[in-house]
Amino acid sequence: MNSLTNNSPDAESLIRPGCYYGNGIPYLPIDGYPGKLIAIEGTDGVGRSTQIRLLREWLEVQGYGVIETGWTRSELMQPTIELAKASNTLNKLTFVLLYATDFADRLEKEIIPALKAGFIVLSDRYIFTAMARAGVRGVDRTWMRNLYGFGIAPHLVFYLKIDEKALIRRVLQSRGMDFWESGMDMKLGDDIYESFRAYQRSLLREYNSMADEFGFRVLDAKRKVEVIQDELRRQIGAFLADSDASSQPASASVT
């Protein structure tokens, strides 16, 4: 069986922060929007939500408008994805497409309007999570990159990196393993612990392989919460100072 259309890889295109990765959404041009998109990536149990909460407080105190977004929080898709997960009826392709729909809904209804209004968007995970999960499940990489060609390249991507051993301890300590996060759909084995380990190991491999391609700023997630937060604030602060400086009109009046 031949496939309907060829998905020949795009010519190596330069990633421009704040712009679409690919051709994007033709009816929604986003050039020159003043907001900033910051993504915090990492597997489960690396402390993303804590870091995002602290970042938000810090940014708001400085007078920035901030919104948060994260997977399966779209009004449209959240119930469907929960239902599909509960019944384990998803195959890998529909799984990937449902997540992409959720992302598209949040992109158009939350992220783009916020960027237009000059907000800082803190994204709790971004398209890289979807790509890593698909990659582990053997979905074609080029196809995945084309699919998310309507995504916006973040201004900053932080990757909270952790090793397999530390990750397993953290998940077990917090809330235990669930079916999907253990990759049980992949039928790696009946032993949920072994399955979880194998799954998380391949996920980490996927994230690592994307670090260069998408310009991740890698942070060691094994350090203390405060240490990581300080590092995030330092890098974000420097970035915002730079972009504020370049967007200030040169003729700012001094009285």
Place this chain on the structure above:
Amino acid sequence: MKAATKTGKKKNSLTPMTFSLLHATDFADRLLYNIVPPLKAGMIVLADRYAYTAFARDAARGVDRRWVRELYSFAVKPDLAVYFRVPIEVSTDRLMARRVKLKFYEAGLDMGWSSNAIESFRIFQGKVLDEYDRLVEEFGLSVVNAVGSITEQQRTFRRLVSQHLAIEETNEQLDEQLA
């Protein structure tokens, strides 16, 4: 799957992108469960609309043409794709003759081109038909003139199918069936 499409349609809250992606999800599901297995078993699958419908409909809504084509690159290429073509006037007339209320997305009302459903449909359908004309070239669709009588259309259709299946088909048989 159906639930999200239904909810989204009911609330009229779908954007051209989420509309496109939800239909692709549904398509992927049907492809894997209803199309690929019978093909593997050597059966003939008749698909009433296929990915081409998405190409035309989504592009008419302003979604990037190349992106939609790449989105559907997981689809099986049909051995034969037939496009039943009618001019826009015929399409609109037939729709009105149905005497059922046009659905929101069917009429393209989500695009805000016109608040009048029939006028909106005319504009939307015009764009869809333009897209189909591109597809005929690009994917080599076989065209059946759908303005003619059902008998004529079926005759052309069977001839096209026969060429692909090397079936002996006589017109007498057809005339009998349609009589």
